[in-house]
Amino acid sequence: MPLGSSRAPSSGLGNNNQGTGGRELVVCLIISIVLFTVGVRTGDSGPLGAVRGAFQTITTPVRLVGSAISLPFQGLGNIFSNLTADQATLSELEAENDQLRSRNAELEEAEQTATRLQGLLDLQNTYDLQSTAAHIISGSSDSWSSTVTIDKGTTSGLSVGMAVTSSSGVIGQIVECGATSSTVLLVTDESSSISAMVQSSRAQGMLNGSTAGEVRLDMIRTDQTVEVGDIVVTSGLGGVFPKGLPLGKVTSVEKNPGSMYYTIVVEPYAHTENAEEVLVITSLTDSQVATSEDVAAADAQETSSSTTSTSDTSSTSNSDSSGSSSSSSTTTSGTSSTSTSTTSSTATTGN
Incomplete structure (x- = not known):
């Protein structure tokens, strides 16, 4: 019986602890709802807004220092990730690059062909x-x-x-x-x-x-x-x-x-x-x-060219003809003069 009487208080204490935890949860939930309602109604100008602003002001240097400290580690993580990329990924990237280069060449050729054909059409x-x-x-x-x-x-x-x-x-x-x-x-x-x-x-x-x-x-x-x-x-x-x-x-x-x-x-x-x-x-x-x-x-134009050519030829012929006539006249005159001189000399001798 003494053992039986000692178990009863232990069971009651456990129930009280469970009841207290439930009440605390309900109280925290009510307080949260009240604070949320007050914050929505009062906005940044209310007491809660002032508290929130002060908290952000206090914690800003800490967040900046944390960001500055973590940034190099993020860069190192990216470098490490790139260095440790497997060969399959690199091969895939190279194949994709070759496809893009080939496609670019095709597009340039198609553009040049279109330009030439447009020129013919124009x-x-x-x-x-x-x-x-x-x-x-x-x-x-x-x-x-x-x-x-x-x-x-x-x-x-x-x-x-x-x-x-x-x-x-x-x-x-x-x-x-x-x-x-x-x-x-x-x-x-x-x-x-x-x-x-x-x-x-x-x-x-x-x-x-x-x-x-x-x-x-x-x-x-x-x-x-x-x-x-x-x-x-x-x-x-x-x-x-x-x-x-x-x-x-x-x-x-x-x-x-x-x-x-x-x-x-x-x-x-x-x-x-x-x-x-x-x-x-x-x-x-x-x-x-x-x-x-x-x-x-x-x-x-052809007639003018022919006329000019004929005129030049005629002028040359006339010049040659004039020269020949002058030469003939000179020769005849010289012969006549010689004949007269000879006749005169003979007559004088005879006399």
Whole structure:
């Protein structure tokens, strides 16, 4: 029985402790609610706001010092993490970098192609060209001709004689045409000859290539106006090239003594080294062919050249004829004088 009486007080003490802990929790919860309500109603201007501000002011230096101390350790942690990255991660990054580099090259190439095609489209719209686009697939296969091969032929409606141009200017003319490819004779070839004119003065001539690859504008008389920097365009004569297409720029003008024509060197605008896409002009409209006034001006230029040449030849002949007549007269006069003198002398002797 004594043992039984001693267990009862122990059990009662445990219940009292549990009851006290529950009451303390309820009291803390009530106090928290009250403080929260008061803080919301009074805001920063109330007593709780003042206490909170004072606490932040006191603890700010501590937080700053803690941040300054922990920052180097954070940096060291990042360095350590990078140094300890596994090989698989590094390989993955390298592969991703290679993919991005390759993609960047593709985008740059696509941008350049779009720029070139836009140039051809602008040229087609500006001159209202009836044309077909083609790609240059190879250059000349020998060293004595200047040609390129394009990837279009008779199956695409092309034929020998059609003009070919890039976005920069005229490239040449088709001289051979197969089913799926064609050969283009470049303006720099010695057998190339294109009717052309100086854009500013409208002086008409022929743009000819040479064995050295130099392009010259021939048949421009010295009484016409041509200057370095003048633009040379197609004249439209012959019905092959549309009138007004750019050919090149005058880089040299020489006037040789006694010559009726200038020696003019032209730098072509189009270079096949920088061209990949071209336009083949399949037909001409009425506005792209030389007008009757252009033909008349060309004829007048030729007539003037012929007249000048004939006049020079006639003048030379007259000069030679006059000289011969004078010489003949002098000879006759001399003979007559000699004959008279001889007769007189004989008569005197006889007498």
